[in-house]
Amino acid sequence: MxxxxxxxxxxxxxxxxxxxxxxxxxxxxxxxxVFTVGIGLHLERLIVAGLRRRDDxxxxxxxxxxxYERATEDPTKHPEFSALLRxxxxxxxxxxxxxxxxxxAPAAVKHAAVRREMERDPWAHEDAPGLVEEWQPPRPTSAxxxxxxxxxxxxxxxxxxxxxxxxxxxxNDVSISSNGNHR
Numbered sequence: 001m002x003x004x005x006x007x008x009x010x011x012x013x014x015x016x017x018x019x020x021x022x023x024x025x026x027x028x029x030x031x032x033x034v035f036t037v038g039i040g041l042h043l044e045r046l047i048v049a050g051l052r053r054r055d056d057x058x059x060x061x062x063x064x065x066x067x068y069e070r071a072t073e074d075p076t077k078h079p080e081f082s083a084l085l086r087x088x089x090x091x092x093x094x095x096x097x098x099x100x101x102x103x104x105a106p107a108a109v110k111h112a113a114v115r116r117e118m119e120r121d122p123w124a125h126e127d128a129p130g131l132v133e134e135w136q137p138p139r140p141t142s143a144x145x146x147x148x149x150x151x152x153x154x155x156x157x158x159x160x161x162x163x164x165x166x167x168x169x170x171x172n173d174v175s176i177s178s179n180g181n182h183r
Contacts, residue, residue, distance in 0.1 A: 004044070008037045089114045 012033030019029035071078040090110050094103045102109070 005041075008040055012037050086111070086114045089117055093117060 015033045015036075016029050019032070020026070067078075075081055090113065093099055093113060102113075105113075
């Protein structure tokens with residue numbers, strides 16, 4: 001037995017005896033100490049449960065904080081990094097309209113597709129060079145040809161090809177060339 005419980009029982013006995021000797025009935029003599037001790041024990045149980053819960057929450061928080069700090073130091077060392085990376089690559093692969101039918105593919109197909117996608121760019125597995133040379137993407141020297149309906153100026157052309165735009169004004173068809181002359 002704990003010391004607070006022993007003290008509570010002694011106090012309850014004292015109150016019971018004092019009430020009984022004052023001429024109050026048995027029920028009225030016993031109920032105040034029982035309620036006091038009972039409420040005290042119930043509150044003690046609630047407080048202890050709250051303290052244990054708070055300690056459990058603190059412990060889980062500190063564990064999660066440690067995992068977070070390790071993950072932010074170097075994400076590749078996180079125990080779930082490779083699985084999450086593979087899931088993200090697979091999600092990007094099936095996000096393409098042509099790959100949506102593969103969404104429910106077996107795990108072996110998913111693994112093979114992700115491995116193939118990751119091996120596709122070997123430069124990512126090499127060490128970065130110490131000196132980065134200046135580089136610009138190549139510029140196109142001619143315009144794309146296709147079913148656009150007109151010819152656009154090109155980077156190496158010296159003159160523009162006139163573009164004829166049909167326009168309807170008050171029900172009459174009028175053609176205007178790009179140089180402003182009307183026909």
